[in-house]
Amino acid sequence: MNKLTQYGWNTSWDHEWSKEDRSLLKPGRITADFGQMYRVYTSEGEVWGELSGKMKHTLQSGDPSPAVGDWVELQLLEGEGRGIIHGILDRKTSISRQKAGAKSAQEQLIAANVDILFLVTSLNDDYNPRRMERYLIMAWNSGVSPVILLSKADLCDDAEVKAAEMELIAPGVPVHAISALEDLGKDAVIGYLKEGVTVALTGSSGCGKSTIVNWLAGTSEQRTQGIREDDSRGRHTTTHRELFLLPQGGLMVDTPGMRELQLYDDDGGGWEQVFADIEAIGEGCRFADCQHINEAGCAVRVAVNAGEIDEKRLLNYRKTQRELQFQMKKEARSQRKMNRKDRSVKEPVRRKSSFWNSRLNEE
Template sequence: MTIVQYGWNETWMNKWNELHQSLENKTFVPGRIVGDFGSKYRVMTETGETWGELAGRLRHTLTDSGDYPAIGDWVSLAMMDGGEHAVIHGVLPRQSVISRKVAGNTNEEQIVASNVDTLFLVSALNDDFNVRRMERYLIMAWNSGANPVILLTKADLCDDAESKIAEMERAAPGVAVYAVSALLGDGRDKLLPYIGSGQTVALTGSSGCGKSTLVNWLSGATLQLTQDVREGDSRGRHTTTHRELFILPDGGIIVDTPGMRELQLWEDEGGLDLAFGDISSLAADCRFSDCRHEREEGCAVLAAVSNGALEEKRLLNYRKTQKELLYQSSKEVKQKRKTAAAATKAAPSRSRNSGWRRELEEY
């Protein structure tokens, strides 16, 4: 295996040269994180796969959880002991970042995967099927910078797959929706444009929706463990426990991630308006520019609900998610102010890239 097979190309070479142009007589090499196991990483380098861990000085420059290396990142490595292991001294700027808020009350960002071209949003065509939940996943996808594609798995368990596809398409205007069955081998040809040579795709969805089965099906090998669905509620059992990256026979790169029992959105960078594009378009015709689409006179969104052009449940989910994102944004602002105040007292501030560059220069 070579790093070219893992997506290394001219674009990444240019980013590498920009980050390292001021360094002289250094022996750093590029690598991509292909496995995230917490304190250690599996990294693919020019000479093969090895274990990697953060340099101490780099670790002290990382103030936010979202700054830490993640699956899919390209990193600067110092090879040790003849390549037996490596030390990570920097992370190249990301072209896309799929993230969410960590579960619970902690206000921290969790990177699901980075440098992904296409994000497969997976939902099974059994009791796992949930349009409202998919709307939330779409916000995360649009915010990430990756191209979202919806995969409805376990089509062999569904007698009305076409109606479910139509329902999902109404909730995701402009997003490709495919029903697939790994058991019957149906639908793989539709996914070929997304898994070609050098392209990185990631899978995300609720626990037990069939992501690991998809990885095995697309790869033609048993790369991930799977378990049968539970008889009681038709849901699959949670299998994947860490993030890992695999090469597919068609040349693509695929990232499997642990299932999400809940999706708490981290921030909004336009994803809400893209995921609810129909509501945003209708809102342009509201009488008042600050219309909240609740009881206002002349609201085009409420008029669409009244005449059946817009599903009321979709509007309710839009309102709920909008309020959640506003609340999350207010918490982020407070946290950033608190962190900035503490940093000002402790030491002069410095940018993320300057911190990495200083770490590289001091090595």
């Protein structure tokens, strides 16, 4: 049987665990999330886990539900191959986005306790530097280290040019062109996989995330499917998040491709980090609140005209900024609403619609 340390347990988690009396509970790591049921890896092997009644209740009042990668407190039911989840250990990192379709600002966790995030984009029509900027904002906000993988290098003649472009928009972030089909770049990818290290994959549907899992695992762990001929888009083959233990050591979280990444900024400073170059040049603008559109004495415009900053990057800088500001306003609004409710309702607020139903339709 595999050891808990292979799943990422270490002295730091041990320390966290022993802070409270948990003698009747066992630590387990969530490896898959099926809505109401979870797969949980424990020292006794993998079991089904469901939330305790108390946890379900606190979730309804807004506490975050467990995500793939979370370490949980599990009460194992002897001989039943299942257990009850009583709590979540504090997350070291959490990758979040804004929940699709939500009216208020709502965080949706993609994975927890991830060390490295592979931002995958394929070198066909999927390739889009502006989208990569969005993914980078998410990565830096989550506290994980991003690595850019340019997949399907076999379909492209100028992989080096594209890799250089990525290095320009993401200074200091490693960029690797790979091809699972032609077994190219595998060593670079394996270099990130060490015992106990958790790597997650993210990117559009069809960019080849599940193919990467299979390529590294050397088996067909995950189902993959051809992309649509007419527009090169994927078919949303992967439908739930799952964590795999790889033969090289290390863990990999496969996720469903996103239709669009709506940013959820929890003030992690991701946006400032991604556009640090523009922010720095902007220091030289005459007006402190310069929007870098056509103001007099705008240092950013000068840099754009000199070809030092791509105009499209500047547009994305503004677009993502507006989005995050709008979202913060939404958040403030829903917070005010909550406060009003708190004053008027003594009983805990129960939501009418089923919490779990809404979770199942999330992607």
